[in-house]
Amino acid sequence: MHLSPLRTLSCAAATALALALAVPASAAEPQGSLEPAPQAGADKAAPAPKGDAGSQAVTYQGSVFPLGDTDGYNVLLVGGGGTYFTFGLYNFTPGFNPAMVIRGAGRSFFVNRSGPNGSEFYRVLVRGTVRARVTVGAFHGGTVGDYVLKVTP
Numbered sequence: 001m002h003l004s005p006l007r008t009l010s011c012a013a014a015t016a017l018a019l020a021l022a023v024p025a026s027a028a029e030p031q032g033s034l035e036p037a038p039q040a041g042a043d044k045a046a047p048a049p050k051g052d053a054g055s056q057a058v059t060y061q062g063s064v065f066p067l068g069d070t071d072g073y074n075v076l077l078v079g080g081g082g083t084y085f086t087f088g089l090y091n092f093t094p095g096f097n098p099a100m101v102i103r104g105a106g107r108s109f110f111v112n113r114s115g116p117n118g119s120e121f122y123r124v125l126v127r128g129t130v131r132a133r134v135t136v137g138a139f140h141g142g143t144v145g146d147y148v149l150k151v152t153p
Helices: 005-022
Strands: 033-036 058-064 071-078 083-091 098-104 107-111 120-127 129-138 145-152
Touching: 033 107, 033 129, 058 071, 058 129, 071 083, 071 120, 071 145, 083 098, 098 120, 098 145, 107 120, 129 145
Parallel strands: none
Antiparallel strands: 033 120, 058 145, 071 129, 083 120, 083 145, 098 107, 098 129
């Protein structure tokens, strides 16, 4: 079968149109950025830039049980021109070794610094609006326990 150049061109145009329409609507949304912020204590941290008035704290409570269990939370971070957000993972069970993974804007941050019996904290600088996913579990799935995850601007 021999295709004429005009027919080949029209098929290519139809294919390009179909692919353009198949792109999810979320892909057209502008992406913000998510960057690690200085992790010093609150008394030594630089003043945080003020973000959008829509930035609010959110709190989630859960437990990691049975061994290897994880919980996931979607968090909308409205950073405006630049806002620091603190992710606090509070441990309420002796021996529990909590860990969290923060993903958003093409970046991932793995947080487990304090070890068993400790709570975890991580700050990020958000510019624009970022849809983040936070996964909470136990380091290497080896312990179980109760926790509270709090995200504050």
